[in-house]
Amino acid sequence: MDSHGFPHEATEATLRASRALLGIVARSVADALESVTLPQFRVLVVLAGSGGMRMGALAARVGAVPSTFSRTIDRMVDGGWVERRESPESRREILVELSDQGRQLVELVTDRRRRQVAAVLTTLTPAEQERVIEGLELFSGAAGEPTPEDLLILGL
Secondary structure, eight states: OOTTSSOHHHHHHHHHHHHHHHHHHHHHHHTGGGTSOHHHHHHHHHHHHHOSEEHHHHHHHHTOOHHHHHHHHHHHHHTTSEEEEEOSSOTTOEEEEEOHHHHHHHHHHHHHHHHHHHHHHTTSOHHHHHHHHHHHHHHHHHHOOOOHHHHHTTTO
């Protein structure tokens, strides 16, 4: 048992698995970070999941300071990653939306991550893959769904 009363082996195995998954996440996003910064990639991930958003709402969602966030969006517009559009509800409101280029980058990273996970799983027998599925479903069910804000820290 560890200091919290949990089985030491289960805790250590889970930590090893989390490091392995974080390695896959890091490798999957590495090439994208040659084109955009991690905070910019976080913006792309939010927009990919939520659709167009008002500037203030987007800044709050990614934990950015609204007064400086517009400069980030300016750079992203200049880079072709996002677009600004007038809101259909109010001409005074501007929505930030993912451009086709931004959507392609998020899809590329997601596909790369999916392929890296699949490559690891193909090294296992079908019976071992079933054990992985069972264990991960048990763990994710017990841990609960992370909030989008938790995931945004890593650009997920």
